[in-house]
Amino acid sequence: MTRDLDSAQRFYGAVLGWTFRGTRLGEAFRVAELEGVPVAGIGALAGDLSLAVSWTPYFAVEDVDVAVSRIRERIGTVAVGPVSFEQAGRGALAADPQGAVFGVWQGRILSDWRVGEGRAPAWLELRTRDAFDAAVFYGEVLEWASGRPGCCEVSYENEQVVLRHAGEAVARLDSGPVEEASAEPVRRPRWHVHFAVPDLAPALEAATALGGRVVREAGPQDGGRSVTLRDPDGALFDIHARGGGAAD
Numbered sequence: 001m002t003r004d005l006d007s008a009q010r011f012y013g014a015v016l017g018w019t020f021r022g023t024r025l026g027e028a029f030r031v032a033e034l035e036g037v038p039v040a041g042i043g044a045l046a047g048d049l050s051l052a053v054s055w056t057p058y059f060a061v062e063d064v065d066v067a068v069s070r071i072r073e074r075i076g077t078v079a080v081g082p083v084s085f086e087q088a089g090r091g092a093l094a095a096d097p098q099g100a101v102f103g104v105w106q107g108r109i110l111s112d113w114r115v116g117e118g119r120a121p122a123w124l125e126l127r128t129r130d131a132f133d134a135a136v137f138y139g140e141v142l143e144w145a146s147g148r149p150g151c152c153e154v155s156y157e158n159e160q161v162v163l164r165h166a167g168e169a170v171a172r173l174d175s176g177p178v179e180e181a182s183a184e185p186v187r188r189p190r191w192h193v194h195f196a197v198p199d200l201a202p203a204l205e206a207a208t209a210l211g212g213r214v215v216r217e218a219g220p221q222d223g224g225r226s227v228t229l230r231d232p233d234g235a236l237f238d239i240h241a242r243g244g245g246a247a248d
Contacts, residue, residue: 002053002233005030005044011231012042014206015239016195024088039195053234055193056093057124058103059142064090067104070141082106096137098128098189104142124171125238128189131173135161138173192228194238200227203239207231 002008009020009030018032018039028044045053061067064082071078071094079101081092089107096102128134135154139145144163145154152165161173197203204214204227211232217225226240 001043001045001056002231002235003045004233005042007232008042011207011210011212014210015203015212015229016197040193052101054101055191055235055237056101056103057191057193058091058105061104061106061142064092064104064106067106067141068092068094071104074137074140076137076141096128096134096189098130098134100126100128100134100189100191102191123169123194125192125194126171126173126190127176127192128173129175131161131175134173190236192236192238194226194240197239197241200225200239200241203241204229 005028009018012018012032013020016032016034018034020030020032020042023029023031023041030042031038032040032042040055068078068082075097077095079093079095082090083092084090085107089105091103091105093101093103126134135144139154144152152163152170155162155164159175162169163171163173207229208214212229215228215230215236217227226238228236228238230236
């Protein structure tokens with residue numbers, strides 16, 4: 001979600017090589033594509049919605065009303081929805097008990113794609129106080145490790161709870177020092193979206209040239225390096241070069 005849809009398209013087009021197309025959700029929403037493959041959605045914030053400019057992961061559910069009930073039963077917070085979008089689906093925006101924001105979505109508006117596959121986002125990472133508590137919350141709300149067809153497996157690897165789909169890691173839950181009341185969003189419990197790039201250097205050069213800035217550089221992980229960036233509108237996101245391209 002962004003305040004300036006045109007500016008966001010220019011920024012992410014230059015940094016990540018995306019192109020954009022419209023959808024049946026209207027003029028305020030665009031699908032980002034990389035070489036014709038959908039990878040993300042960018043929407044313009046409505047004036048009457050007090051939502052933060054941010055990247056938010058949406059998890060597919062079979063019944064959004066059931067998911068919302070589970071969120072509330074487990075001391076999560078539902079901020080928006082469930083809301084119906086004509087012929088596209090129904091969604092809700094929520095926060096887990098530690099305050100990390102996420103969405104749930106029933107239906108499909110894009111082609112059949114998922115995190116970790118092809119040119120889609122490389123993976124999702126939840127930074128929270130207690131990864132095990134978070135895994136229980138999300139596991140019960142989203143039916144992780146339920147054994148149902150098309151679901152996922154949960155394991156503990158390198159001090160992280162790892163969610164895998166078809167054997168590939170798509171999300172990681174990481175315990176660590178977070179500050180729920182911090183004025184700096186990067187230090188609060190939150191979901192980070194990692195986008196893959198061939199090399200960090202040109203992506204960073206494009207980002208800073210267009211008003212973005214580097215927030216932090218992470219150590220080597222998954223055979224590469226990651227950098228957290230803030231776009232000109234304030235949204236945080238991560239870029240990851242699997243080849244380990246230098247950040248300077």
